Each structure stands twice: as C-alpha cells, then as structure tokens.
Amino acid sequence: MMSIEYRSPAGVAALALAASMLTVAPATSAQPSQPPNVAYGGVLDAGDEDYVPLPVGSPSPQAKAYSPYAGRKNPTRVLWGDTHLHSANSGDAFTTGTRFTPEETYRISRGEEVISTTGLPARLPRPLDFVVLSDHAEGLGLITEVYNSNPVLMGDSTLQRWNRMMKAGGAEAAAAVTEVIGAQASNTLPSVLTDPKTVGPLMMSVWQRAAVMADKYNEPGKFTTIIGFEWTPTPGGDNLHRNVLLRDGQARASQVFPFSSWNSEDPEKLWAWMEAYEQRTGGRALAIPHNGNLSNGRMYAAQAFDGTPLTRDYAERRQRWEPVQEIVQMKGASESHPKLSPNDEFLEYGIAGWELGNLTLGGKLTPEMMPTSYVRAGFMRGLEHEAKLGVNPFKSGIIGSSDAHNALPFVEEDNFFGKFPGQEPSADRWKQRSSTGTGEGDAARYTWQYLAAGYAAVWATENTREAVFDAMMRRETYGTSGTRMTVRFFGGYDYTPEDAQSRYLADVGYTKGVPMGGDLKPATAGKSPTFLVAALKDPQGANLDRIQIVKGWLDASGTAQEKVYEVAWAGNRQPGKDGRLPSVGDTVDVARATYTNTIGSAELAAVWKDPEFQPGQRAFYYARVVEIPTPRWTAYDQARFGVKMSAEVPMKQQERGWTSPIWYSPSK
Amino acid sequence: MDVADLVFTVQVMRRLLREPLLHFLLIGTALFLLYDATNGGRADAPREIVMSEARIEALAESFATVWMRPPTAVELKGLIDDYVAEEVYYREGVAMGLDQDDTVIRRRLRQKMEFISEDIANSVEPADAQLQEFLAQNAGKFAQPAELSFRQVYLSAERRGATVRADAEKLLAELQAGRGPAHPAEAGDATLLPATMEAASPQAIANAFGEDFARQVDEAPVGQWSGPIESVFGVHLVRVDERVAAEAPTLGEIRPIVLREWQAEQRHRQNESFLAALRDKYKVRVEGPAAELFAARDAGSAAR
Numbered sequence: 001m002m003s004i005e006y007r008s009p010a011g012v013a014a015l016a017l018a019a020s021m022l023t024v025a026p027a028t029s030a031q032p033s034q035p036p037n038v039a040y041g042g043v044l045d046a047g048d049e050d051y052v053p054l055p056v057g058s059p060s061p062q063a064k065a066y067s068p069y070a071g072r073k074n075p076t077r078v079l080w081g082d083t084h085l086h087s088a089n090s091g092d093a094f095t096t097g098t099r100f101t102p103e104e105t106y107r108i109s110r111g112e113e114v115i116s117t118t119g120l121p122a123r124l125p126r127p128l129d130f131v132v133l134s135d136h137a138e139g140l141g142l143i144t145e146v147y148n149s150n151p152v153l154m155g156d157s158t159l160q161r162w163n164r165m166m167k168a169g170g171a172e173a174a175a176a177v178t179e180v181i182g183a184q185a186s187n188t189l190p191s192v193l194t195d196p197k198t199v200g201p202l203m204m205s206v207w208q209r210a211a212v213m214a215d216k217y218n219e220p221g222k223f224t225t226i227i228g229f230e231w232t233p234t235p236g237g238d239n240l241h242r243n244v245l246l247r248d249g250q251a252r253a254s255q256v257f258p259f260s261s262w263n264s265e266d267p268e269k270l271w272a273w274m275e276a277y278e279q280r281t282g283g284r285a286l287a288i289p290h291n292g293n294l295s296n297g298r299m300y301a302a303q304a305f306d307g308t309p310l311t312r313d314y315a316e317r318r319q320r321w322e323p324v325q326e327i328v329q330m331k332g333a334s335e336s337h338p339k340l341s342p343n344d345e346f347l348e349y350g351i352a353g354w355e356l357g358n359l360t361l362g363g364k365l366t367p368e369m370m371p372t373s374y375v376r377a378g379f380m381r382g383l384e385h386e387a388k389l390g391v392n393p394f395k396s397g398i399i400g401s402s403d404a405h406n407a408l409p410f411v412e413e414d415n416f417f418g419k420f421p422g423q424e425p426s427a428d429r430w431k432q433r434s435s436t437g438t439g440e441g442d443a444a445r446y447t448w449q450y451l452a453a454g455y456a457a458v459w460a461t462e463n464t465r466e467a468v469f470d471a472m473m474r475r476e477t478y479g480t481s482g483t484r485m486t487v488r489f490f491g492g493y494d495y496t497p498e499d500a501q502s503r504y505l506a507d508v509g510y511t512k513g514v515p516m517g518g519d520l521k522p523a524t525a526g527k528s529p530t531f532l533v534a535a536l537k538d539p540q541g542a543n544l545d546r547i548q549i550v551k552g553w554l555d556a557s558g559t560a561q562e563k564v565y566e567v568a569w570a571g572n573r574q575p576g577k578d579g580r581l582p583s584v585g586d587t588v589d590v591a592r593a594t595y596t597n598t599i600g601s602a603e604l605a606a607v608w609k610d611p612e613f614q615p616g617q618r619a620f621y622y623a624r625v626v627e628i629p630t631p632r633w634t635a636y637d638q639a640r641f642g643v644k645m646s647a648e649v650p651m652k653q654q655e656r657g658w659t660s661p662i663w664y665s666p667s668k
Numbered sequence: 669m670d671v672a673d674l675v676f677t678v679q680v681m682r683r684l685l686r687e688p689l690l691h692f693l694l695i696g697t698a699l700f701l702l703y704d705a706t707n708g709g710r711a712d713a714p715r716e717i718v719m720s721e722a723r724i725e726a727l728a729e730s731f732a733t734v735w736m737r738p739p740t741a742v743e744l745k746g747l748i749d750d751y752v753a754e755e756v757y758y759r760e761g762v763a764m765g766l767d768q769d770d771t772v773i774r775r776r777l778r779q780k781m782e783f784i785s786e787d788i789a790n791s792v793e794p795a796d797a798q799l800q801e802f803l804a805q806n807a808g809k810f811a812q813p814a815e816l817s818f819r820q821v822y823l824s825a826e827r828r829g830a831t832v833r834a835d836a837e838k839l840l841a842e843l844q845a846g847r848g849p850a851h852p853a854e855a856g857d858a859t860l861l862p863a864t865m866e867a868a869s870p871q872a873i874a875n876a877f878g879e880d881f882a883r884q885v886d887e888a889p890v891g892q893w894s895g896p897i898e899s900v901f902g903v904h905l906v907r908v909d910e911r912v913a914a915e916a917p918t919l920g921e922i923r924p925i926v927l928r929e930w931q932a933e934q935r936h937r938q939n940e941s942f943l944a945a946l947r948d949k950y951k952v953r954v955e956g957p958a959a960e961l962f963a964a965r966d967a968g969s970a971a972r
Contacts, residue, residue: 076862077876088779103932126875209783216928257733276736484875486860501858503851536860539878539900601826602901603859 074510075459075476078486079468081130082109082409083288083456084230084243084329084401089133089206093405097421100407102133102210106217106225108407117406117421124410126484126540130224130458130468131409132245133210156190207258211250218249220464229258231287233265237362239294240305242270242322243401247469248283255281266305268314271321286472288399290326292378293334293350296358297369300378300394302385310385315393324397324472327375327479327658328454330411330419331403335624335658336376339367344564345580346548346626349481349653353449361437361445379661380552380560383618386665387554397475397517397660398622400454400482411482413655414593416452416633423447427641430634430649448649452633453481457657459515475517480657485544486536489516489623491662493523495530500568500605505534516622517660522667528613529664533567534605535625535657542627543600545570545584545654549608553619567608567623570601586629588652593631593639600628615666622661626654717755719748727751785942786935794930800919802930807916810926813869815912818885820863821856825902828857836896836903843893843905852893852905861901867912877901 086093087105097117100108108114111127153159207229214225228245246253259273267287274285292299304314327334333350341347357364371377375398382394402409406424408417417424422432430448437443459476460467471477478487488506492513499508509515509532520529537544546569552562566581575581585599610621635651638644645651727747731739739747767773794802803810821839825832839855842848849855853863862876874882881899888894888908895905919926954962 127871216924219925256736257730259734263734273735280736488860503853503856503858503863505858505860534860536901539874539876539881597900603824603826605858605860 073461074506075461075471076506079129079224079458079460079463080126080484081128081132081224081456081458081468082401082404083132083226083228083245083399084290084326084403085109085131085133085407085409086230086403086405087133087210087407089210090230090405093407093420098406102213103217105133105407106131106213106223109409110217110223116408116417116424118424118426120417120424122408122410122417124408125412125415127223128409129463130226132226132228132243133214153192156192158190159192208250208254211253214253215250218465221462224463224465224468226465226468227253231259231261231270233261233267234359235265235298236296237358237360238296238298239291239359240265240267240289240298241291242267242287242289243326244270244274244285244287245469245472246277246283246285247465248281249465252281252283268305268317271317274321284469284473285321286324286469287322288324288326288401288472289322289396290329290401290403291331291334291359292325292373292375293332293337293354294357294359295373296363296365297372300372300374300381302372302381310389310393312389312391315385315389315391318393319391319395322396323475324399324477324660325375325378326401326454326456327398328400328451328481329403330450330453332449332451333453333481334373334375336374337370340370340374340377341562341564344550346564346624346654346656348650349656350451350453352648352650353445356443356445357437361435361443364443376550376552376562379620379622380562383552383554383560383620384558386618387558392663395663397472397477398479398658399456399458399472399477400479400658401456402454411452411454413452413482413631413633414636416636418447419450423450425637425640427637427643430637430643430645448634448645451481455480455482455484457484457487475660476515478516478657478659481653481655483541483627483655483657484538485541485625485627485657487516487623487625487657487659488532488534489659489662490514490532491518491520491529491621491664492532493521493527493529495532495607497607499532500534500607505532505605508532514662516662518662520662520664522665523613523615525615528610529621530607530609531567531621531623531662532605532607533623534603535568535623536603537601537627542595542630542655543570543597543602544604545600545626545628546581547604547606548624548626549621550624551610551619551621553614553617555617556614563612564624565608568604568606570599570604570628584628586652588629588631588635590631590635590651591639593635595628595630597628618666619664620661621664623659625657627656629654717752719752723751724748781942781946782939785939792931792934794927796919796923799923799926799930802933803919803926806929809929810917810922811914812917813871814886814914815867815869815910816873816885816908817866817868817910818864818888818906818908819852820861820885820907821852821905822859822861822901823896823903823905824857824859832903833896836905840893840895840905843907848893852907856905857902859901867910877904 085105086098087100087102088098089102090098099117100114104114108122108124109128109131111124113121113123116122154163211227214227217223218225226245227248227250228243231242231244233240244258256277259270263269263273267289270287274287277283277285289299303309304311328350332354336344336347337351337355338344338347355365365373372381378394378396382392385394386392402411403419404410404417405419406417406421408424410417418429420434423429423434430446432447433444434447434450435445457478457480458468458471460471478489488509490509490513494512495508499505499512502508513530513532514520523529531549533547533549535544535547547567549565549567550562551565552560555561566575566579569581570584573582573584587596587598589595604625610619613619629652632650632653634645634649638651724744728739728744731743731747761767821843823832823836823839828835839848842855843852865873865876868876870882870886873885877885878900881897881904884897885906885908888897888906890908890911893905893907896903897906898904
C-alpha cells in the first residue's frame with residue numbers, strides 16, 4: 001500500500017532504491033576541550049607561568065595580516081572518529097539485518113554496550129570523539145503534526161477540532177480518531193490532508209529525523225555528531241562513492257535533501273549540490289571519496305565523468321570540495337599496490353581480495369587501471385595534472401574510517417564485528433563468500449579479507465562540529481588501520497635535528513613550518529625541505545617499528561616518481577645499501593593470539609631533510625608510521641573458536657598510520 | 669506554550685500513552701491518512717494512471733529540494749516518465765504478488781510502524797518535575813566524571829635503561845625539595861605525551877597515558893610531586909594540582925541531556941507497549957518441533 005510511492009520532502013527517485021546513500025558523521029569526545037590558554041601546540045605547559053613568549057615587536061599592517069593562522073589556536077590533542085558508519089537507515093544495512101537506529105548508533109559510538117544484530121554483547125573499548133551516519137527514506141509524522149497544532153493544518157476547522165479533542169485525551173481523543181477514520185472511509189477528509197503539496201513537507205523524512213537526533217547527541221567538547229550522508233554511485237561496478245559531511249546542525253541540514261546517485265552519478269553534480277547547499281543555507285559541506293582500490297581506475301582518472309579531459313576548473317572544484325579522502329576501511333587499503341610500488345615492502349596489507357576488481361567484481365582490475373586507482377598514485381597524477389593545468393585536482397588529505405554496516409565501528413583486531421551482521425563473530429565467518437564476480441571469471445571475496453580498520457584522526461582545536469570540519473578543510477588529519485597512535489608531521493626549511501628532541505615539539509613544528517596537509521613555501525636558493533615527524537604509540541596498542549616518509553615528485557621529464565625513505569626506527573638496526581631497514585622482529589604467538597611489547601619503541605621522532613630535492617620539481621611528502629607485528633583478527637578468531645583457517649589467511653599484520661601529505665610547488 | 673499548557677499536555681499525553689485502544693486508533697488513522705495522501709484522495713482506476721497537477725507539483729518540489737532549483741521542462745518530463753514507469757512496475761509487481769515475502773518491503777513497513785509509535789512518544793514534553801525525578805533515579809548515569817588537573821615529568825625507560833628508576837627517585841627528591849628546574853618537564857625526556865592535563869576525566873587520562881597510569885595518578889596526593897609511577901610509555905613523576913570529585917549535576921546544568929535520555933527511554937517503552945498491544949490482536953500458533961520452545965509460555969512470544 002503506502003510503500004514507496006509517496007515521497008516526503010525531496011525523496012523522489014532517490015529514496016526507492018538508494019541503499020546506502022546517507023552517511024552522517026557524529027563525533028564524540030570523551031574529554032573537555034583544552035583550556036583557552038594553550039597558545040601553542042603540543043606539550044607546551046600552559047601552567048608554566050614563567051614561560052616567555054617570543055618577542056612580537058611592532059609588525060607592519062601587512063605583516064599582521066600575513067598569516068592565515070594568526071589568532072588560531074594550534075591543536076594540542078588529536079581526536080578520533082569514524083566518518084563512515086551506517087545504521088539501519090541505510091538500505092543495505094537494513095536488508096542485511098541491522099536494526100540499530102541512528103540514536104543507538106550514536107550511543108554505541110559513545111561506548112555504550114549493546115546486543116549486536118546477531119545477539120552478541122558488543123562494546124567499543126574506547127569511546128569515539130566524533131562520528132557520521134547515513135540514511136535515506138521517507139517517514140511519517142502526519143498524526144503528530146495534527147496533534148502538535150501545525151499551523152498549516154490548523155487553518156482547517158475540522159482539523160482544529162480534532163486537535164482539541166486529541167489534546168483533551170481519553171474518550172474525546174478516541175472519538176476524534178473514530179471521526180478521522182469515518183471521514184476517511186466516506187471520502188470526506190479535509191482536503192488539506194489529501195493535498196500532497198501541503199502534506200508532503202509535513203512528513204518528516206528519515207533524513208530530518210536523523211539530523212534532529214544528531215543534534216541531540218552532539219555535545220560540544222565531549223562528543224561531536226556531524227550530519228552527513230553517503231553518495232553512492234557505482235557505474236559499471238566502479239566505486240566512486242563519497243561521504244558528504246556538513247558543518248552544520250539540523251536547522252540547515254533539514255532545508256535540503258541529500259543528493260543521491262539516482263540524481264546523478266557524476267561527482268561534478270555532487271559538487272554543484274554542495275555549492276547550492278552552501279548558498280542556500282549559509283552552511284558548509286565537504287566530500288570524502290573512498291575505496292579508489294575498488295574503482296577500476298576511475299577514482300583518479302584523467303577524464304571527468306563525461307569523458308572529457310580534466311580542466312583547471314575541474315581541478316579547482318575537486319580540490320575545494322574534497323579536502324580529504326579515506327585511505328583505509330573494512331574493504332581494504334587504498335594506499336598503493338605492490339605492483340605499482342614494487343620497492344615498498346609494506347603494501348601487502350589490505351590488498352588480498354580487493355585487488356581482484358571493482359566493487360561488484362563486475363570488472364577485473366588490470367595493471368593499466370592501477371595508476372589511477374590508489375591514493376599514492378592519485379597524488380602522483382595530481383602533480384602531473386598540476387604541471388599542465390596549474391592546479392592539482394587530487395590535492396587531498398588522508399583519513400581512515402570503518403564503513404561498518406552493522407552500526408558497530410569496531411576496528412580493534414580483538415573486537416572485530418565485521419562489516420555486516422552476517423560477518424559478526426562466529427567460528428566459520430572467515431570462509432564465508434562475501435561477494436562473487438558478476439563479470440568474467442569466478443572471482444570472489446571472503447570475509448577473512450576484510451580489515452578491522454580504520455579510524456580518522458583529526459588535529460582539531462576543540463571537539464566541536466566546526467573545529468573537526470575545519471581541520472578536515474585544512475587537511476590536518478591522518479588515517480590509521482584502527483590503532484590510536486599519535487602522529488605529528490611538519491614541513492619547512494629550518495628544522496634541525498635537535499627539534500626532534502624538543503619538549504615543545506609541536507610548538508616548534510608550527511612555528512618553523514606547516515603541519516600535515518599544508519604547502520611548503522617556495523624554496524630559497526640552496527635550501528632543501530626539512531620535515532619534523534614524531535609518533536607516540538597507542539597507549540593500549542603495540543610499540544612502533546618505524547617512521548617512513550613517502551615522497552612523490554615530478555622528474556625532469558614530467559613523469560611522476562615515488563620513493564620510500566626510512567626516517568626513524570626502533571633499536572639499533574642499520575639500513576642496508578639499498579636503503580632498506582632490517583625487520584624489527586616478531587613476537588606474535590599466533591596460536592594464542594598474543595604479542596609482547598619487548599621489541600619496538602614507545603615513541604619515535606626525527607628531523608629528515610630531503611637528500612634529493614630539486615627546487616624546480618613539484619613534490620609531495622607524507623609520513624607512514626608502522627607498528628611491530630601484532631595478531632590479526634583472524635588469529636583471535638582462530639584462538640577463540642578453536643578453528644584452523646586455510647594457509648592463505650594472514651594471521652598477523654603491522655598496523656599503521658598515514659598522514660596527509662605536505663606539498664611543494666616551485667615558484668612560478 | 670506556557671507552563672500550564674505544558675503540564676496539561678503532559679497529563680494528556682500520559683493518559684494517551686496508557687491507552688492501548690487509542691494507539692490502534694491513532695495508528696489506523698495515520699495509515700489511512702497516509703494511504704489517502706498517497707493516492708491523492710482517490711485511487712486511480714485500475715488501468716489508468718493519472719498524473720494530477722498536485723502530484724506533478726509534488727514531484728517538482730521534491731526535485732527542487734534535492735537540486736535546489738526547479739526542474740527544467742525536459743527534466744520535469746523525465747520525472748513524470750519515471751514516476752509513471754515506477755507506478756506501472758509497482759502496480760504490476762503488486763498484482764504479481766512480488767511484494768509478498770519481500771524482506772525489504774516487510775522491514776520498511778515495520779520501520780514505518782515504529783515511526784508512528786516514536787512520533788507519539790516524541791510529542792511528549794515532560795515537566796521539569798518529571799525530569800528531576802528521572803535525574804534522581806539515574807544519578808549514576810548523569811554524574812559528571814571526576815576531574816584531575818596535573819603535571820607530569822616523563823622518563824623514558826627505553827632511553828635510560830637500568831637507571832630510569834634511580835633517575836626518577838633522584839629527580840623526585842629534588843622536586844619535592846623545591847630544587848627542581850623552573851620547567852620540571854625539562855628535567856625529563858622529550859615526549860609527545862602532554863606535560864599537563866587540565867580538568868581531565870579518568871577516560872581522557874586513560875586515552876592519553878593508558879589505564880595503569882590513570883589509576884595511579886588518581887591516587888596521587890594533591891599539591892606535591894609524587895611517584896614514580898609506571899605507564900606503558902615509561903616512568904613518570906606527577907604533581908596533582910587539583911582533584912574535583914565526581915558530582916551530581918543539577919537539572920538546569922544538563923537539562924537537554926536529561927531530556928534526551930528520558931525521551932529515549934520513553935520511546936523504548938512506547939515501542940514495546942505498542943508492539944505488545946498490536947500483538948494482542950493476533951493468536952500465534954507455532955507448529956512442528958519448535959512448538960516445544962513455546963509450550964511453557966504464551967505461544968505469542970514466538971512473534972518476539
């Protein structure tokens with residue numbers, strides 16, 4: 001009867017089908033924000049009354065206006081969140097059995113214990129600081145509106161009377177309902193109720209409901225809920241998905257209806273929607289692409305959606321609307337592929353299964369597609385485009401997120417509840433076939449190939465919607481495979497080795513250069529860029545193996561190159577002639593699913609100077625921090641369920657974090 | 669709405685909420701109204717699809733909400749074509765019985781029913797007295813966590829090796845005697861760990877330093893350097909400047925949160941009583957061996 005035919009405010013074609021279109025990101029912070037007297041980042045002791053700030057003097061007006069960061073507090077504490085989480089309001093979550101509402105999903109993200117869809121007690125070990133959810137679908141609300149004296153309806157005298165009767169309660173209210181039913185049966189309902197134009201907007205959509213709920217759970221300083229949705233175009237099975245995040249509350253969000261892939265599969269149309277949203281509401285929006293690894297070369301393609309070559313205008317808009325991208329999630333890692341980057345020994349993670357083809361396995365991933373499928377390659381293509389267009393279309397920071405569809409953003413290896421309810425803990429979940437090729441061959445993916453990953457780490461000045469959003473806009477973010485390691489990364493020309501030993505490392509970092517996500521200033525003659533990088537292990541996780549810096553650059557011939565540099569590492573290892581560092585070792589006991597922190601370091605820091613810098617060559621640099629080997633979720637399953645998985649299933653891995661790059665462009 | 673109205677409304681709603689018969693009626697009404705709205709007040713003739721002006725306007729309006737501009741003539745025609753196609757499929761699909769046993773459709777309808785129930789619960793605006801009572805009954809849930817302000821000096825076991833403990837004891841003695849450096853943290857080793865935390869909750873401290881450290885610093889004396897205490901990172905000397913015990917906030921301080929939690933509970937109860945009331949209309953019979961599972965209880969629980 002009333003299924004999908006009648007659509008609330010803007011549903012239209014979008015609603016009927018779109019399965020997982022909306023993603024809203026709420027954010028939680030378990031802590032109060034830092035006190036306002038923290039003028040510098042990092043470990044500067046705000047309580048040190050005799051701390052003497054640098055002399056300021058009397059700068060010229062131009063100098064005063066020079067720094068875009070002036071007046072901004074530098075962030076002192078990293079916030080952890082998930083920008084990609086689905087509740088029962090996502091069609092595919094719903095059809096696979098997820099019953100958690102947005103409200104329950106927020107509660108789960110704040111660390112409350114629940115019973116999972118498959119009946120297991122489940123709890124996030126540490127609350128998130130922020131989170132985003134996704135929804136679509138029409139809703140109801142008519143009867144509430146009559147009851148609530150909605151002015152649109154109260155113009156009708158019959159409805160006015162029913163309203164009074166309902167409010168009187170008891171027998172009178174019951175009589176009102178009888179009257180309503182009678183009127184319906186005899187076709188004498190007030191016409192206002194049968195006019196879709198009037199009634200449509202009254203039917204609060206699922207989108208609006210979710211937005212209202214997001215506001216209720218948003219507690220500035222403690223837990224941030226960011227309103228958003230997932231836009232889910234999958235042309236030919238190629239993943240072009242984006243999560244859209246709004247900086248605003250439901251008052252603005254409710255003025256629009258989410259843009260779905262049924263409206264258009266073209267990212268440029270999504271950006272147009274975002275622009276219209278900003279103009280109409282005065283709000284702000286950003287989009288986060290994800291799973292280039294499942295895009296069969298389309299995520300960083302040299303052509304726009306309509307097949308035309310990229311233009312400067314396209315590059316400007318993509319950079320404007322897509323400040324960060326997701327490098328890892330349950331459906332694999334998108335950093336790079338071993339065949340693309342054969343000299344990088346850390347790329348096996350999150351490749352198996354996902355490398356077979358696009359999202360639906362409707363088409364195979366061929367070697368020709370790889371250079372435009374992965375994040376690092378995308379950064380390299382970005383340099384090539386920038387050389388031609390003057391603007392880098394793929395200048396995007398990095399985050400990680402879960403994409404959990406069972407409302408459980410659990411990405412710790414010992415607490416992995418899978419992506420869908422069917423993948424929640426059970427003895428044989430590892431061997432379930434999760435998808436089968438619809439194209440040539442018999443390619444298939446299995447649950448064991450899913451990752452317990454990842455999280456978004458954000459250097460925000462405080463835990464609020466605005467601050468988290470703004471940090472993403474300036475790309476001061478990093479992604480991890482689920483570990484909560486702290487990572488600092490700064491670039492400039494004046495860092496010295498002693499800076500890595502500074503007790504005010506972040507302060508030094510901000511003072512002498514730019515943080516992750518920033519742009520190096522043009523080089524002055526004879527100077528090479530230096531980078532200050534530091535990492536602190538997750539207090540509940542494993543020690544650190546090493547910090548690496550990945551550099552990509554455009555060589556003299558205009559071809560993009562890449563290289564991984566070892567920058568800091570635990571122990572007394574020495575890199576070999578090929579620059580490679582010996583393995584850190586391995587304490588994993590697979591049978592018991594344990595490891596010990598007897599190898600590796602709790603903390604690593606270094607200043608690294610690019611030894612091969614060419615001032616005329618554009619480049620990007622990002623840091624990768626790698627932990628010592630630890631048991632994978634499959635090892636915990638094996639130990640807990642007493643099963644034996646087949647030999648191809650990995651039992652251990654090295655968790656990691658990837659920072660947003662710092663870019664260098666020669667002066668023009 | 670003034671306070672008297674509010675109280676009145678609450679009283680009415682409380683009565684309403686206890687009235688299962690009314691639930692059915694309200695639900696029924698909502699369904700009828702919706703069905704009616706859906707069909708523009710009258711069902712089309714079996715083989716006729718009428719695109720009334722009102723329906724077209726609704727399509728255009730829906731388009732405008734997404735695109736934030738009205739559809740062009742070409743787009744509008746496309747919307748109508750699409751709607752007609754969908755209507756055809758819909759009717760033919762229903763005629764073929766494809767809606768039967770379709771999990772998505774069944775669940776969507778279930779969700780809509782739950783929405784109705786939630787809407788009723790959400791309409792209720794409790795009086796402060798009710799919230800006050802709710803707050804008192806759930807004091808633990810609303811307690812503001814304890815807050816600790818402290819400084820710490822870090823000594824890396826990794827960097828100092830066997831002497832770390834002795835180094836810490838020596839530095840502690842100096843700090844306690846007031847002979848330490850002006851910036852105590854400078855006597856320790858460089859670290860990304862915060863040198864101070866202000867008004868931090870136990871959770872915040874555990875997030876930064878690990879649970880062992882959080883537990884120990886919570887027991888440290890106020891106003892003096894103490895330690896050494898160990899964490900997963902190394903050895904620390906700590907000076908707690910202020911400790912504020914967990915306290916029970918007043919309603920005024922956290923009213924929106926108490927309201928949210930109260931409504932969540934109301935919704936939960938409302939959904940349960942709603943389902944129970946609906947289920948009472950049905951006699952459920954479980955057949956086969958599984959019937960034993962329900963033998964001892966009301967067979968109706970099979971529907972749970």
